[in-house]
Amino acid sequence: MSEEKKLVEYMEKYTDEFLDILKEAVNLESPTEGNKEDLKRCRHYFERIFSEIGFKCNVVPSNDSRYGDHLLMELGEGDEQVLFVGHYDTVYEKGLFRNIWNQEGSKIWGPGVFDMKGGDVQVYMVTKALKDLDLLPENKKIVFFLSSDEEAGSPTSHMHYKELAKKSKASFVMEPTFGGYSNGLTIGRLCRGNYTFVAAGKPAHSGQEPEKADSGLKELAQQAIYLESLTDLEKGMTIACTCLNSGKAGWPTVPGGGELTIDARFSSAEQAKQYDSMFQNLKAFNPAVKITTKGGIEKPLFDEKDPKHNALYESSKKVGKMFDMEMKGHIGRAGTDGNFTAAVGCPTLDGMGMTGDFAHQPDKEYINTDDIAVRGAFVARMVLEVLRNE
Ligand SMILES: [Zn+2]
Structure with a gap:
């Protein structure tokens, strides 16, 4: 069986586990400038699940009383690495959603389910799949920086993941997909x-x-x-x-x-x-x-015309085809952590996360569960694409 097929099958098989983990993460509400204990609980949760699959987790203090602390998580050894960037803070004050987890058919509504705890859990599932299927290349690293202050503009985190990006072969920003399209990617930002x-x-x-x-x-x-x-x-x-x-x-x-x-x-x-x-x-x-x-x-500008980002976008189109997806890059008007990783010269793809819509809108923000398997498999295959190419 082809690698791609194995990855999709794996993701399909573990979609329920994906949703269980996401549900718990969403239930641990974590507003950017919220209660410190709430933020800590959410951070601990991510620390626990990532440690369980072998990540070394280090707390990076935000040194600002308004925000929670960040997490730097690393798996594997070696000089070559792929960097995932995510955030566990959400724009919502606690209790803003009438139902904190509401599922109907293939839609799930919840605070931060789309932006972007769904993307964070994807990193977990992607890494777990690569490990379980024995596909992780030797002497390579997967690094995940999970910040607490992205919605505030990343004032206390950007300096950390910028340094990581400088050492990485690519940065994948797990923010929601552009416009919620299942083939969508963000390849530049203003x-x-x-x-x-x-x-x-x-x-x-x-x-x-x-x-x-x-x-x-x-x-x-x-x-x-x-x-x-x-x-x-x-x-x-x-x-x-x-x-x-x-x-x-x-x-x-x-x-x-x-x-x-x-x-x-x-x-x-x-x-x-x-x-x-x-x-x-x-x-x-x-x-x-x-x-x-x-x-x-x-x-700073995430410039889609930069050949480094363009080359990564081209390989994403190639990988997309393996999953019958015509990947389409869009320019995001809003800024994310991708602006920072791109500006230090690390090839960056953003909007690698969940499909769905209505980020930052109480009771409306949702994800589409139909795309969890294929998007997860795509991201996993992108990791291999980057780490295997010398
Ligand atoms: Zn976000």
Whole structure:
């Protein structure tokens, strides 16, 4: 029997085990900035199941009281390795889903079932299959970095898996598949910048002499409209205002100060550089209002045109065909850990995880159980593809 067939059969045989493990992981709710004990319980659970199949597990402290700690898990010895990247935090506060695990036919709803505890459990199942079927190449390593702060932008984890990525032949990011397509992969992601503009003008009495104010509120309102107007969808660039804060409701004062925050996405490094320098020196409409900029580029570009990522995408198409799948790469607008592994030069494929939909939407986020076996077998075969090619 071919390897591919063996892998699919294995995954089909163990789909119930996959779902039992996933159910327990989903039940251990783990909001990014949630209760420390909850986060620890979820982390311990992953630590336990991965140790059971032979991974050496090390806790990597986040050193930030808002987040749980991360896990670095390694299997095998040798200089060559494949890196899996995942996160066990979810965007949901505890109790946000009416039913924490709800199954109907081939759909299962639950907090983080799709984004991305399903992908984390896939790493477990993929490794277990390769071990049990005796397919793991000798003197090669599988490394899994499981972080606790991805939904917050990976502030305390990215430095760790970036170092791992530099030493890896490929990074597989187990985030949900693009658009939930069973042949979907994410082969690039936009660069993200986050900027806050702080205005300092001159306040004045809003009845007595409003004309004497250098209004921070007016300045930032003008900036908000101007900055959003720079959005150019054809060039793959968006600017969206996410917070505007100025003045006090009901208070008879035109405020001199205020803050405006924008979320900017760029599709090329040159674009990011050009706009970053403009934002760092944003010109005020009213020269009497001083604007200072906080923030900058938060997630580097995952550039789909880079030949390193492209070569990995090409091999994924070849492997997909072994499972009758025409793999299709998409560009993700949202950022993930893949932005970081790609930017340090490690060939990266993202969106390797579950099929389903509605990430970040309470009671709606679900996975599709029909694709568990084939997607698992595909990922397992990709591990072999990378580790076998010299
Ligand atoms: Zn995610």
